[in-house]
Amino acid sequence: MNRSTPRARIGVVGAGMVFDAYARGLAWYGDLPVIRIADIDVGRARAKAEQHGIPAYGTPAELYADPDVDVVVNITPPVAHWEVTRDALAAGKHVYSEKPLAATVTLARENLAQAKAAGRVLAGAPDTFLGTAGQTARAAIDGGLIGTPFAATSFVRSSKVEAKHPDPGFFFQPGGGPTLDWGPYHVAALVNLLGPVAEVVGTSTIPSPRITVTTPNRVVDEVEVSVPTTVAAILRTASGAIVSTLYSFDIWDMTLPHIEVYGTEGTLNIPDPNRHDAPVLIKRRTDTDWSELPPVIAPTRAPEAGPFRGHGVNDLVESLRGQPLRVPGEFALHVLEVLEAIEQSTFAAGVRAITSRAERPAPAALPQSVSA
Incomplete structure (x- = not known):
């Protein structure tokens, strides 16, 4: 795998407890860099950006507007999943959402219909x-x-x-x-x-x-x-x-x-x-x-390395290159x-x-x- 050239540039919405697992997992792949993190609490986004060496942080709206972000990873609380996915898709991004896809089946179907109409990939955890x-x-x-x-x-x-x-x-x-x-x-x-x-x-x-x-x-x-x-x-x-x-x-x-x-x-x-x-x-x-x-x-990490997320994001990115989408x-x-x-x-x-x-x-x- 060529780890010098990014396969996709990742923007993450949500700087809560699960973010560290995604940062760890995406860094393990080596060519799926997180280039921007956003949160409604910008101070929390800044802290995670500094902790993980992420070059940009700010509000969700700023992330959606960033032309360098290819894939948005939605790790907000479940009640916000539908709205964040909706706004990211509207901005032309592919989206990977944490579980559940939305708070209700009705809202999840709306997100899927929007993604299909926009020609964007919507994938979701668990992976x-x-x-x-x-x-x-x-x-x-x-x-x-x-x-x-x-x-x-x-x-x-x-x-x-x-x-x-x-x-x-x-x-x-x-x-x-x-x-x-x-x-x-x-x-x-x-x-x-x-x-x-x-x-x-x-x-x-x-x-x-x-x-x-x-x-x-x-x-x-x-x-x-x-x-x-x-x-x-x-x-x-x-x-x-x-x-x-x-x-x-x-x-x-x-x-x-x-x-x-x-x-x-x-x-x-x-x-x-x-x-x-x-x-x-x-x-x-x-x-x-x-x-x-x-x-x-092969196992992806040593057990002591801590929680690990990112296989599903990788799966989405590989699907953009013609591989099967498993999630x-x-x-x-x-x-x-x-x-x-x-x-x-x-x-x-x-x-x-x-x-x-x-x-x-x-x-x-x-x-x-x-x-x-």
Whole structure:
């Protein structure tokens, strides 16, 4: 790969907690430079620009107007995703949005229609299934190592955000909650492994209507909860596989696996999708113990390097050069529709059909890391 000439110049809107992971990941590629960062709090944008050696910072409007920015990466809070994506597309930029694509399926469809009309590419997170674990598990299923997959489980416990974030209110408001915060990683991973979802049924609850914030540098002491914080659902994929899910901000810890896939000839144990370079375990009918599958692509970083984002942005840029787009907006829309159905499901309403369809992403082939 030619690392002296940029393949695309990146502008990032949003200077919050996830920005460092994107800065780290895009720097790893070497030829996807972040040339401008923007935030409604310009001081915060300036601080991140200075920290990471980014040459320009300012307001979102200034970023959209910058002719040197080829791709806008939207990592604002979920409730702002639709507006930022709309404005970036209107300025003629390609856009990669953090999860979820928008706060609602209706708004996400508007963004997709706008991108199509403008002839721009709209792609979206999560991209973690493009990492070592997701691709190793995918190769195992495609290679028949566990026979025909017929069921799976997907569990997420509290992210303990109220003990980590100084102002975590948006995690407990529309656009947040465990379903739209953690759920995208799991559902994207499941669609990568098992294909699109056809039906959803489930239920949800809010055990605590107010949450105490314990972060040492907090700016609020309590937040009000206005979205379900424990959600359970059953998904049926178009291929007929059944998936049991439990996503919660209220369960403080548990011993359940993040994702397991059950096949006619064995089981795959798949790590937290955020740990996308962690090992995948397998146990077949004839095995007495679990074993670790050899990775099919090289890990992107040393574990101690910290959170890593950027594979999806790279995927978008490569699609502009004629390669398959593995994280298109339609994929992100399908994930969002599944999650919206999970969050809104009730037993009284019965099964909810998923109307969107997404192609199972093509397997990835990421470049070797150039540094730890």
